[in-house]
Amino acid sequence: MTEHDFAVIGGGLVGSAIAWGLAGAGKRVALLDEGDVAFRASRGNFALVWVQSKGLGMPEYARWTRASSDAWAGFAQELREETGIDVAHQRPGGFSLALSEDELVRRDTMLKRLHNQSDLPYEIMDRTRLQKMLPDIGPEVVGGAYCPLDGHANSPRLLRALHTALKQRGVAYLPEHGVDRIEHRGGVFVVHSGTRTVEAPRIVLTAGNGNRKLGEMVGLDVPVRPQRGQIVITEKAAPFLNYPVVTIRQTDEGGVMMGDSLEEAGFDDRIGLGVVGTIAERAVRMFPLLGSLNVVRTWAALRVMTQDGFPIYEESRSHPGAFVATCHSGVTLAAAHAKLLAPLIAADGLTDDFTAFSAKRFHVSSAA
């Protein structure tokens, strides 16, 4: 018998949430992670718990996102009770703002389709209505879309809360354990990290963009690629923004985050002034009072992107017991991963509901 029931590979938000859930289901878990310097979307995300733009083209994903959004408050409360750490989850509803009629029409069209597909609640607001909820919008804002299900949290604190809870739940968190090889021997996975090994009958790959390589070792096709996003944050300001906007939000600590970009830049996670400058420019047009705040940091991080932007959840056919969980919405989906996905993986494995998330969808002939 191995020391662990599960080896979860990747200690970011996805892996930590799943490890937390597995431990909650009574499993003995080892969580392998890289070290201090790694590509970590968990440290670079925008911290939205977001519903309004998710899942057009895949109703299962829209449903999954909404389930996570619904589970988030309870998840946050459980973490608070367990660790004393408040991850500042709020669900006041969120906005996307348009700086032109054209932008507004396109947003409306997209949301209308999502509404028709998945019954998404949303509302298009004109300037006058917007101003009642967002009094500081600039004159260029022509309108916006509001979805009452949207919210946000403090994602770095979520990482700390999860890691604190993992310690309490007896999970063996193993940082500086980058994985270079996985073997499957007699029903046991042997995970190699340098000269060290961790053995477990079941494994979950949650290594973000690292899942592509790890997947190959256990017969899983994980076609993910890095997509760069850049973010700007200001010094702490007194609260003035009561709702998250898809590209602007004020953290519970006071800093205003502005995002983000979508760039195909491989594994280059450097920032560029032209991009962060554009982000700042759009933000100031939306909220002119941001202009005088000082920027204290910028950063770039790499999203974990599939071709269609939707997650992959799958168990290997050739290596039963090897699962992959990968997505670019580790914050939004944290509650679902912890409370819904992990118990399934801990029990009998993924149910038929997850068939849609299989990477096989990328190989279906378009001529069919």
Place this chain on the structure above:
Amino acid sequence: MFHRLPDLADAALVTLTIDSEVITARPSDTVAAALLAAGHAACRETAVSSTPRGPYCLMGVCFDCLVTIDGVGNRQGCLVRVREGMHVETQRGKRVAGR
């Protein structure tokens, strides 16, 4: 507490205000130097815990001498020279966006 040396080059002093207090300073002073010369060891309460802080390094590194200068918050007092008629305000907690 800081005091001026007795033998300094002649200079036409400038007048500025710190909150409601009117003070004079030498034109080559930074705001942080003028604050210390006027007996203010503290210039703000922090944005995190509202505890008092004052100028610490005077060379632009520590960001503890943050003050509101002519309506603009969180400026480094040690990097800005005084000007005639300048309004300096000490800060309480987080800066207010838009000023």
Place this chain on the structure above:
Amino acid sequence: MSETCDLAIIGAGPAGMAAAATAARLGLDTVVLDEQPSPGGQIYRAITETPVRQGTIFGDDYWRGLDLARAFANSGARYLPNSTVFSVDSRLEIGVSSGGKARLLQARHVIVATGAQERPMPIPGWTLPGVLTAGAAQILLKSAGLAPSGRTVLAGSGPLLWLLAAQLQRAGGTLSAILDTTPRMTFGVDMLSFLASPYLSKGRALMRETKQQIAPIDRVTGLRAEGDSRLRRVSFTDRSGVADHIECDTLLLHQGVVPNANLAMSIGCTHRWDDAQLCFVPTLDTWGHSDVAGVSIAGDGAGIAGAESAAERGRLAALDAACRLGRIDQATRDREAETPRRVLTKYGRGRAFLDRIFRPIDAHRIPAGDTLACRCEEVSAAQITEAVRIGGTGPNQLKAYLRCGMGPCQGRLCGLTVTELIAQARGKTPAEIGHYRLRPPVKPITVAELASLPRSEAEANAVARQ
């Protein structure tokens, strides 16, 4: 369109001024960007405009800066004071903020001459108003003719402590106490080299001068600044282990200086831990060129060596830049480098000895309990230790956990402390732990300034949504 130049020098201290004068003489279109309103850096602060008439209080070494400043002023180099560099990218495009406006400057070569900053001294109470660095007191003296009045205590160790004590005394000030935290001196072979150092006689003279007026309390440990909303007293443990305290209005702390490395780190220049100087220093060739093409580092930012060496390192970097940019050939560069290298050798003697005897004690570098490591985000030593316990391995993961290093100073006042705290908690070396990853802007600029920067169509399109 951004402005252009051959050589951009960042910082107008001894290294920057000397580099500029050399480069301009060799015909390079040279720009010097400096955050301060007048040249000199911190060591020669206000050298061209100090209001203090009795110049002797600063000593001859200070006035030597005037020659550098004059040579710089007459060199033809473009000088941009009040200009804060917030970014340099790998293409050598420089982001500059001045008067609330940001702009870009395209250089063909960059010399980072950002000098030194005080080493953090995270003792309990170090954030209380009334606690300043010794360097701060010296800056006030030079630039504003201000000296501490009331009860003043100077605490810590290192040559600057004695220099400041002497300067304050010459200025007519009195110190309530000097609390010398230098541990008991032990002899080593490095001392032989120090016997030939120009700093030996200067240091001795300063200590003798200071001690005529005040007897320092030596081998002090356990420093604490105490008070409620401001400093009231400093407590400490004397050499015999007895606890004591002194009521005071101003406490000036100093335990050496370290490279002001944020800009160089943000450019991507590799830094390594220097166990003798207890700080990160850049990896450079003998000309000061870093591992980023076109970026050199000169002065104390290249490793602490003092003002005289800084100027020579500035000259070497400028000669090398001129050679790389095709202004002079290698033979000329090497010939012109002979004098600077000779002077460097002279002032380099005994550095190892100084680093060793003035090595700040662990307790004043690696705090414990409630003592703040990160002043900006108010993160305590105990929180950092706890974060290591839950699995934090290094400073970047701790940023995420605790926000340490994420405030406006961007880790300048906590970077070394956090690295050493993690190293201690994990039983590793600081070299294994590493430093915060730094990103531009390395100095805050407003959102409006950032928004005003030019961009390409591709960059603009990367942000367009919906």
